[in-house]
Amino acid sequence: MTGKAFQDYYPDNVAHCYGCGRLNEQGLQIKSYWDGDEAVCTFTPRPYHTAIPGYVYGGLIASLIDCHSTGTAAAAAYRAAGREMDTEPPFRFVTASLHVDYLRPTPLEGTLTVRAQVKEIKGRKIIVTAQLYDGGEICARGEVVAVQMPEHLLP
Amino acid sequence: MTGKAFQDYYPDNVAHCYGCGRLNEQGLQIKSYWDGDEAVCTFTPRPYHTAIPGYVYGGLIASLIDCHSTGTAAAAAYRAAGREMDTEPPFRFVTASLHVDYLRPTPLEGTLTVRAQVKEIKGRKIIVTAQLYDGGEICARGEVVAVQMPEHLLP
Numbered sequence: 001m002t003g004k005a006f007q008d009y010y011p012d013n014v015a016h017c018y019g020c021g022r023l024n025e026q027g028l029q030i031k032s033y034w035d036g037d038e039a040v041c042t043f044t045p046r047p048y049h050t051a052i053p054g055y056v057y058g059g060l061i062a063s064l065i066d067c068h069s070t071g072t073a074a075a076a077a078y079r080a081a082g083r084e085m086d087t088e089p090p091f092r093f094v095t096a097s098l099h100v101d102y103l104r105p106t107p108l109e110g111t112l113t114v115r116a117q118v119k120e121i122k123g124r125k126i127i128v129t130a131q132l133y134d135g136g137e138i139c140a141r142g143e144v145v146a147v148q149m150p151e152h153l154l155p
Numbered sequence: 156m157t158g159k160a161f162q163d164y165y166p167d168n169v170a171h172c173y174g175c176g177r178l179n180e181q182g183l184q185i186k187s188y189w190d191g192d193e194a195v196c197t198f199t200p201r202p203y204h205t206a207i208p209g210y211v212y213g214g215l216i217a218s219l220i221d222c223h224s225t226g227t228a229a230a231a232a233y234r235a236a237g238r239e240m241d242t243e244p245p246f247r248f249v250t251a252s253l254h255v256d257y258l259r260p261t262p263l264e265g266t267l268t269v270r271a272q273v274k275e276i277k278g279r280k281i282i283v284t285a286q287l288y289d290g291g292e293i294c295a296r297g298e299v300v301a302v303q304m305p306e307h308l309l310p
Binding site: 013014016017018019021024025026027046048049050051052053055057058059060062063066067092094095096097098099101102105149153 | 171174222
């Protein structure tokens with residue numbers, strides 16, 4: 001978990017995502033890193049990220065899983081191509097579908113960890129699985145189908 | 156779309172949800188209403204709710220579908236019981252699972268509409284389907300499995 005996060009390699013013109021853009025001052029600014037074959041991200045919810053009192057808002061959990069997984073897809077695409085993340089052309093992924101199972105209420109106190117694995121790479125589509133932990137306890141799991149962003153959407 | 160929103164009936168002690176709690180000042184404060192057999196919610200994203208420039212952040216879309224659907228589940232439970240939403244005991248639902256398919260990029264300008272339908276009521280579990288529109292164009296569709304909140308979690 002040292003060095004540059006996946007998101008810190010994104011070109012400036014795609015670095016404004018509310019979930020993971022380093023240039024979005026109001027956003028969550030999540031950071032993802034390789035940890036062997038898994039990607040890991042930690043996030044400390046703010047007090048207002050509440051669902052029922054004391055527990056984390058499910059939409060935040062969905063957002064963490066979504067952005068961490070699309071970031072993981074991008075990093076995996078570079079790995080699969082044998083390229084560093086600062087080489088051209090950039091790989092950037094968007095979400096085609098997101099599924100989250102909420103396994104137990106997630107406590108609002110403390111720091112959450114999201115771990116993700118690449119399940120399948122198939123052309124421009126990458127399927128990523130993810131789990132969200134509070135300490136050692138799994139609270140949610142998700143699956144994201146990420147697709148490489150069409151060139152005409154790139155700013 | 157007149158009268159009190161579903162969320163405005165929630166008791167004060169469960170009205171702090173980041174997505175739909177009327178008492179969460181930093182939150183989205185979404186409002187849902189019956190429109191015949193469907194429930195409808197409108198929301199205007201803020202400029203920082205961006206994914207790539209010009210388009211809405213997928214985590215926000217997931218949040219809108221999530222909260223609108225759990226609110227619809229609560230309202231449907233009252234309807235099924237033949238009760239008004241201000242009667243005791245309160246029905247409040249949490250998300251067991253959330254699925255979102257992103258069908259096309261959602262423009263950041265303007266107001267979004269989420270429509271939801273009750274697909275199935277089975278004991279404490281209610282399945283809700285939802286679609287998110289930009290004007291007349293569907294941009295995402297979702298399905299939420301909502302479960303009635305266990306009493307021990309109520310504050």
